[in-house]
């Protein structure tokens with residue numbers, strides 16, 4: 001005889017059981033979860049206990065190898081760590097590089113472009129994350145860029161043959177508004193501009209799928225020969 005279970009709406013029924021939720025076994029690896037419910041998932045997400053050991057190992061290497069640590073380990077570390085993370089993102093080995101944070105990454109990308117007229121514009125949408133904004137409002141101008149800020153609805157029209165870069169969030173941090181990236185990537189490709197996509201917020205929402213799509217979008221806008229799908 002089949003047992004028919006009634007729906008159980010008691011809050012405890014919403015807590016997954018360790019036997020059915022394989023992620024629960026990772027809780028113990030994050031000390032802060034022993035004392036609190038910690039929902040922060042950005043740069044100051046719950047520290048894994050393993051970070052303590054990694055920091056100690058770093059200090060030991062510095063203490064024992066001094067400047068030799070660069071050649072022996074640290075020089076390639078951002079790529080080595082990128083290769084560890086790549087499979088989690090569904091990315092190919094050698095295609096992920098670690099930088100200290102998103103703001104620094106935006107500055108690094110920015111610094112690798114020329115801003116010679118007539119293609120010297122950065123087109124940015126209102127509502128970008130403040131620290132990213134500062135990079136474009138201040139640093140980009142020092143590189144000779146003309147920074148054009150537009151409302152989201154005017155973005156496609158603002159991207160033209162004068163546009164070098166379009167840095168933008170996939171999901172905006174204040175409003176959760178999700179940009180129509182395929183349309184923007186397509187416009188960038190038509191105009192010969194480069195899209196720099198910040199998936200900080202969307203990566204957390206749907207993880208690898210977003211990164212995979214982001215790679216395709218960004219690659220598409222980088223490479224005019226690639227057909228857009």
Ligand SMILES: Cc1ncc(COP(=O)(O)O)c(C=O)c1O
Pocket residue numbers: 042043100101102103104129131132169171172173198200201
């Ligand atoms: C969309 C977006 N971009 C950039 C950042 C800043 O990231 P970081 O502190 O890694 O520079 C944030 C932080 O919340 C963000 O939400």
